[in-house]
Amino acid sequence: MRIEIICTGDEVLSGKTVNTNYSHMAARLQEAGLDVVWGTTVGDDRDSLIEAFKLAAVRADAVIVNGGLGPTVDDLSQEVAAEAAGVSLELNEGWLENIEGFYAARGREMPPNNRKQAMLPVGSEFIDNPIGTACGFAIDIGNARFLFTPGVPREIHLMLQAEIIPRLLSLSGVQHVVRVKRFHSFGLGESRVDNMLSGVEDLASSGEVKLGFQAHYPQLETKLFARGADEADITRMLAPVETAVREQLGSYLLCEGDETLEGSIIARLREAAGTLAVAECGTDGQVASRLVGADREGEVFRRGTLGPSVQALGQAVGGEDVSLPDAAGAAVLAEAVRKSARTTHGLCVLVGPGDTPSEGLVFIGLSRAGETTLTRAACIVGGPERVRGGGIEMGLDCVRRLLSGLSIDDPVDFEKQT
Amino acid sequence: MRIEIICTGDEVLSGKTVNTNYSHMAARLQEAGLDVVWGTTVGDDRDSLIEAFKLAAVRADAVIVNGGLGPTVDDLSQEVAAEAAGVSLELNEGWLENIEGFYAARGREMPPNNRKQAMLPVGSEFIDNPIGTACGFAIDIGNARFLFTPGVPREIHLMLQAEIIPRLLSLSGVQHVVRVKRFHSFGLGESRVDNMLSGVEDLASSGEVKLGFQAHYPQLETKLFARGADEADITRMLAPVETAVREQLGSYLLCEGDETLEGSIIARLREAAGTLAVAECGTDGQVASRLVGADREGEVFRRGTLGPSVQALGQAVGGEDVSLPDAAGAAVLAEAVRKSARTTHGLCVLVGPGDTPSEGLVFIGLSRAGETTLTRAACIVGGPERVRGGGIEMGLDCVRRLLSGLSIDDPVDFEKQT
Numbered sequence: 032m033r034i035e036i037i038c039t040g041d042e043v044l045s046g047k048t049v050n051t052n053y054s055h056m057a058a059r060l061q062e063a064g065l066d067v068v069w070g071t072t073v074g075d076d077r078d079s080l081i082e083a084f085k086l087a088a089v090r091a092d093a094v095i096v097n098g099g100l101g102p103t104v105d106d107l108s109q110e111v112a113a114e115a116a117g118v119s120l121e122l123n124e125g126w127l128e129n130i131e132g133f134y135a136a137r138g139r140e141m142p143p144n145n146r147k148q149a150m151l152p153v154g155s156e157f158i159d160n161p162i163g164t165a166c167g168f169a170i171d172i173g174n175a176r177f178l179f180t181p182g183v184p185r186e187i188h189l190m191l192q193a194e195i196i197p198r199l200l201s202l203s204g205v206q207h208v209v210r211v212k213r214f215h216s217f218g219l220g221e222s223r224v225d226n227m228l229s230g231v232e233d234l235a236s237s238g239e240v241k242l243g244f245q246a247h248y249p250q251l252e253t254k255l256f257a258r259g260a261d262e263a264d265i266t267r268m269l270a271p272v273e274t275a276v277r278e279q280l281g282s283y284l285l286c287e288g289d290e291t292l293e294g295s296i297i298a299r300l301r302e303a304a305g306t307l308a309v310a311e312c313g314t315d316g317q318v319a320s321r322l323v324g325a326d327r328e329g330e331v332f333r334r335g336t337l338g339p340s341v342q343a344l345g346q347a348v349g350g351e352d353v354s355l356p357d358a359a360g361a362a363v364l365a366e367a368v369r370k371s372a373r374t375t376h377g378l379c380v381l382v383g384p385g386d387t388p389s390e391g392l393v394f395i396g397l398s399r400a401g402e403t404t405l406t407r408a409a410c411i412v413g414g415p416e417r418v419r420g421g422g423i424e425m426g427l428d429c430v431r432r433l434l435s436g437l438s439i440d441d442p443v444d445f446e447k448q449t
Numbered sequence: 450m451r452i453e454i455i456c457t458g459d460e461v462l463s464g465k466t467v468n469t470n471y472s473h474m475a476a477r478l479q480e481a482g483l484d485v486v487w488g489t490t491v492g493d494d495r496d497s498l499i500e501a502f503k504l505a506a507v508r509a510d511a512v513i514v515n516g517g518l519g520p521t522v523d524d525l526s527q528e529v530a531a532e533a534a535g536v537s538l539e540l541n542e543g544w545l546e547n548i549e550g551f552y553a554a555r556g557r558e559m560p561p562n563n564r565k566q567a568m569l570p571v572g573s574e575f576i577d578n579p580i581g582t583a584c585g586f587a588i589d590i591g592n593a594r595f596l597f598t599p600g601v602p603r604e605i606h607l608m609l610q611a612e613i614i615p616r617l618l619s620l621s622g623v624q625h626v627v628r629v630k631r632f633h634s635f636g637l638g639e640s641r642v643d644n645m646l647s648g649v650e651d652l653a654s655s656g657e658v659k660l661g662f663q664a665h666y667p668q669l670e671t672k673l674f675a676r677g678a679d680e681a682d683i684t685r686m687l688a689p690v691e692t693a694v695r696e697q698l699g700s701y702l703l704c705e706g707d708e709t710l711e712g713s714i715i716a717r718l719r720e721a722a723g724t725l726a727v728a729e730c731g732t733d734g735q736v737a738s739r740l741v742g743a744d745r746e747g748e749v750f751r752r753g754t755l756g757p758s759v760q761a762l763g764q765a766v767g768g769e770d771v772s773l774p775d776a777a778g779a780a781v782l783a784e785a786v787r788k789s790a791r792t793t794h795g796l797c798v799l800v801g802p803g804d805t806p807s808e809g810l811v812f813i814g815l816s817r818a819g820e821t822t823l824t825r826a827a828c829i830v831g832g833p834e835r836v837r838g839g840g841i842e843m844g845l846d847c848v849r850r851l852l853s854g855l856s857i858d859d860p861v862d863f864e865k866q867t
Binding site for chain 2: 038044045046047048049050051053054055056057058059060061066067068069070071072073074076079082086090245315316317319320323324326328329330332333334335336337338339340343346347371372
């Protein structure tokens with residue numbers, strides 16, 4: 032089935048708004064086994080909309096139109112849809128009541144121009160929007176089924192999964208179920224993982240499994256796209272493939288699915304009644320920032336200290352005299368921040384320049400009460416932003432490794448091998 | 450002149466890559482007085498490319514094609530351009546030497562498939578790429594001038610300004626010069642500023658000035674698009690408009706052009722030989738993060754402390770006993786962090802929940818040696834992310850206001866008026 036996405040609106044056309052609705056829709060469709068073959072962007076302009084609809088009606092089987100369902104005069108989608116389909120607009124009484132109720136619940140009266148949002152082309156199929164005043168609808172134009180959706184991101188995100196994808200799957204005659212399984216790793220490059228996992232899809236007991244990657248430096252996301260008869264079938268076919276991926280990624284596997292590295296650190300420390308304090312330099316405070324974002328209750332993460340130099344950091348964590356950014360300094364600072372914050376664990380991450388502008392040095396210290404302080408040093412290859420990102424991730428990863436009983440010394444692909 | 454942008458590549462079509470090249474190009478073109486009227490996205494697919502070129506050749510006067518100039522087999526732009534223009538490809542000797550030199554400078558030999566990047570349609574105009582191996586080129590197809598550009602963001606960013614926009618301006622027969630002047634403010638909503646600045650364009654002494662806005666909550670960007678005979682003309686015509694905008698934005702104007710709020714704070718403190726320490730809670734450490742990013746030398750920003758609660762923060766900044774997140778607590782913490790870090794200025798920003806889930810409380814303390822500590826309290830309207838963003842900005846803005854001799858109490862549009 033050939034699918035086209037038409038994005039409408041002057042804000043998107045003029046580049047004022049980055050078109051994340053498009054990438055979101057296309058990516059979710061692909062995960063569902065549906066391929067987008069054409070994308071069109073036009074403004075809030077009647078002639079352009081008519082032309083775009085006519086072209087898509089010939090070359091596509093299904094068309095998602097995004098935007099233009101608002102209450103103002105420049106929102107033209109319903110009108111142009113009706114014109115292109117050769118029908119008139121009629122009031123959808125049920126949806127008008129819904130909009131009135133939406134305003135009433137907020138203690139306001141519906142402005143008269145919102146009535147426009149309940150005018151749908153005669154013969155169109157209503158598509159519910161549970162969180163906004165712009166409903167969707169579907170209608171045939173030419174050879175294609177057109178599905179109209181609102182431009183507000185959280186509305187289209189919700190409607191895409193609940194309403195649009197099921198309709199497209201049904202249109203395409205697809206009988207199968209699809210699932211995407213995600214693995215997040217740190218330290219292995221995409222091409223290396225691609226090699227390591229070569230042939231892993233063939234382990235699927237039945238159906239079809241495809242392997243894909245998405246690099247979000249410093250993390251790599253490995254995806255398994257599975258297609259099977261039903262959920263139980265997918266679970267069965269994926270099991271041996273998942274096991275093989277876990278084995279291959281080994282100690283570099285951070286977490287799976289919707290889990291995050293920082294979330295899993297907080298969860299493990301919470302289980303063990305542990306607490307954590309951080310001292311950092313050259314990281315823009317992002318080690319503490321990531322952890323506090325995963326621990327809104329503040330049970331585990333107890334303190335973050337950011338300094339412009341190791342000397343300033345030494346003063347901040349209890350007057351320690353640290354003069355050099357090195358592994359020994361990171362150890363002293365990790366211990367000092369743990370003691371001054373009275374936590375079970377202390378982490379120090381120091382990121383600074385290297386011998387050349389295209390590399391940087393990272394020193395990590397990890398302190399626990401009554402145990403030897405661990406350290407890790409690395410020379411990360413790349414410009415300052417890349418070194419900073421790699422250092423932040425490596426600092427967090429060392430905590431995960433410690434809590435999982437893994438070595439913190441496994442080399443990563445981004446560091447210079449010595 | 451009708452301009453179309455065609456973005457090519459499976460990564461963009463499938464949504465794996467968010468299409469920031471499109472928004473960048475369209476926005477820069479608009480700033481230059483050039484409007485994009487149509488956007489097309491297609492994959493690395495010969496038939497789709499041919500079809501897209503044919504359609505654009507009819508409906509547009511100028512077409513920017515982005516991507517598909519790489520060395521691999523799925524990069525098809527030159528081939529399809531030649532086919533659509535009805536010509537063959539020929540080797541551009543000069544560019545081949547350039548690519549070989551590019552590799553030689555890196556101590557490597559050019560892989561054979563890079564030769565493909567020097568094959569251009571016969572009769573096309575060469576467009577230089579000073580930082581990559583994919584050159585651009587221009588050729589007429591149908592009624593339109595097609596300009597081919599590489600997909601690597603930093604390459605297209607550079608070439609757009611240096612090569613593409615000048616060619617489009619010349620094609621459009623435009624004789625004028627354009628300039629965009631930017632103002633950044635915090636605390637006034639877009640519709641309010643739009644009202645305040647109504648008619649301001651008419652103050653231009655000659656030529657044409659247009660007003661535009663871009664909201665990046667919590668900041669608002671006000672733009673003046675000016676069009677004149679030459680640079681001196683633009684400077685002259687903009688002067689009275691700029692003065693009026695500055696007067697209207699008044700104490701809410703943060704900075705102009707490429708300046709940032711945090712950058713101007715650091716610059717002012719540096720001039721005054723001042724130093725700053727920060728204690729924060731509920732901000733994900735972003736107050737310190739913003740400041741340290743604007744002070745890579747670490748001359749001014751001396752310490753950031755992040756705690757999960759005011760109690761933990763009190764312990765961290767010298768054992769202060771603070772029990773409540775309120776203005777008095779923020780004052781105590783601002784003073785304590787200033788004293789323990791031995792800085793001239795101390796800032797405390799506390800962000801926490803409000804009485805309802807759709808609002809949050811912000812408390813700010815500002816301490817200076819030998820002066821009364823200032824405080825600011827606000828109830829910001831919105832969900833947690835919005836409250837956090839508003840609180841971070843308000844904290845930084847209070848420092849700017851103090852350093853500029855302005856009141857820190859001017860109300861902002863995002864806070865609940867009491």
